[in-house]
Ligand code: IPM
């Protein structure tokens with residue numbers, strides 16, 4: 001029987017609450033499909049930092065390299081200055097484990113409400129392949145003459161050909177494997193960022209022409225992309241973009257698929273250790289109330305199973321979520337709505353785990 005070693009990083013706020021349910025549902029699928037998860041929990045996050053001053057020791061990074069995957073709850077603590085935990089844990093793991101792809105499916109499930117008028121599940125089903133290792137996130141730049149009227153701040157958008165190529169390679173392969181519209185849209189800003197997106201555009205067409213003649217290539221500026229995502233989301237199949245633009249457009253993507261309560265993502269190193277997470281954040285005001293929606297984390301678990309090659313179990317988790325969403329017990333995905341209808345984070349996890357054992 002296959003056993004997968006999983007590092008659990010519950011993190012801050014509601015992270016531990018949603019991760020518990022993610023593990024529960026993934027565990028139910030594992031039991032049904034005949035494999036096991038050997039989990040180890042790490043308590044990195046705001047509380048540990050406030051108590052000990054330690055964010056993430058080098059030894060933890062080395063340990064993470066020995067796992068089959070990492071499953072993350074949320075990072076971000078109201079008493080810790082913004083940036084310390086995000087950069088020190090989330091971004092550090094992404095960078096050090098070279099998780100150079102951030103895969104974010106944008107899929108509207110039946111039974112989930114979208115704020116976009118006249119659009120349904122048949123219209124909203126695409127994925128964003130966000131480059132996850134470079135761009136303005138590298139920290140190249142600095143501040144000079146700080147605090148004076150002559151202060152200058154620089155934060156540069158940096159891409160090497162290799163970073164662009166490996167991201168494009170993943171995106172083309174993913175589009176082919178997805179096998180839907182077989183269309184890959186490059187999202188950039190070639191009309192203004194004439195260096196960085198010139199590189200992206202050339203690499204995109206060179207690779208597409210040479211190795212992916214079966215994949216249709218399309219291009220959209222990032223501002224227009226946000227417009228089309230709202231106006232005609234059905235046009236998209238897979239969008240590939242840089243780290244910064246990907247960060248922005250995937251929050252919009254999360255909203256059109258029903259909100260942060262349902263959006264999941266994978267930080268993927270196709271040759272190494274990947275990390276799966278709900279993309280919503282730590283929702284500090286709901287901490288400990290057992291009313292935060294665990295669906296995003298459960299979908300992250302589905303992505304993790306798929307990545308581990310347990311595709312039947314992954315599909316089962318998705319069917320279980322759909323069965324739950326269509327059962328109509330949940331009036332909406334927000335913590336408030338969960339509380340009002342008398343459900344809870346734990347109960348939702350129980351119900352989906354129960355579906356996972358039989359649907
Ligand atoms: C995300 C988040 C992170 C990012 C933050 C928390 C550093 O917004 O995963 O999208 O910018 O990548």
Ligand code: MN
Nearest residue numbers: 247248250251
């Ligand atoms: Mn973001």
